[in-house]
Amino acid sequence: MPTGTTKPRERFDALDEQTQARWLVPAEAEFCEYGFEKASLNRIITRAGESKGRTYHYFADKGALFCATLERRVRHDDFIDQFRKAASASDAREYWLELTALCARLTKTLQGDGRLASLLRTLHREAAAQQSFAEPLAAIRGSIDDLLIAGQSIGAVRDDLPITLLTEVALNLIATLDRWFALNGSTLSEEAEAALSQRAFLLLMAPLLPPRSTEAMSI
Structure with missing residues (x-):
């Protein structure tokens, strides 16, 4: 009590x-x-x-x-479960397929949930909102650390750079993509936004793939 x-x-x-x-x-x-x-x-x-x-x-x-x-809104959609599925993948292909599915699910969720999209736009636009959400953002950083370490263990993620650097690169790209779609997604049709989201996900994959790797890019 x-x-x-x-x-x-x-x-x-x-x-x-x-x-x-x-x-x-x-x-x-x-x-x-x-x-x-x-x-x-x-x-x-x-x-x-x-x-x-x-x-x-x-x-x-x-x-x-x-x-x-x-x-409350983020927990309600329970995207962490799909993070866990990717982290427990048995090979690189399954790992990236799970993350691709997560990207598609997030896009679909934001298309159908105007209030969640609005809250995320506020988070991106206003520094004070970002400061208030600092603790959950730190937890997200930790989850990405764990996810990338799991990817390294199965050859899905490069291991020639420090994990902290890879996490920073991933977070900056995620923030950039999320910000762009939060601010511009409403100008696109659902089909165009979904297709663009899948192509944009390749921007996130590219710097994380092992050097000269083509396995993940072929999914």
């Missing part, structure tokens, strides 16, 4: 999903409509039908609420 020394976010995580939604549903609507900087914590509290005191019992500030809101 939460105590007086428990951190606000830990107290919130201990709540049942229905109670959490009392804040996260109106928060999602607010952040999607106004972005991060222009979003009003007071409006969210009013929409939630909660008091400021009770809200601050669970959230240190607006940034903590944004973080919880985006984490």
Whole structure:
């Protein structure tokens, strides 16, 4: 049971999903409509039908609420499972096929989920939103480390460069691609966006492949 020394976010995580939604549903609507900087914590509290005191019992500030809101959406789609499938692949072909499938799934999800796409656009556009999401981003970095190490063990990922460098390259490319599609995807048809997403995934693969490797590129 939460105590007086428990951190606000830990107290919130201990709540049942229905109670959490009392804040996260109106928060999602607010952040999607106004972005991060222009979003009003007071409006969210009013929409939630909660008091400021009770809200601050669970959230240190607006940034903590944004973080919880985006984490909820990311967890709901459970993309981590597909990361795990790729990490447990038995050979290079299976490894890259799983990641290609993950890319296609993410594209389809964003096409059908305007609110998640809006939250990601806010994350890319506003530095304050990025700062509030720093801890989950660090966890994502760790997951990519593990994924690339697993790829090296089966010859899917090059092993002639430090893993930290490969992770940095992957993260920068993922951020660039994600940012571009978040900001421009709405101008494309679903078919065009899906096809472009698959071609763009080759940009991510290329610097990670073992030198002179053609196996993964032929899938």
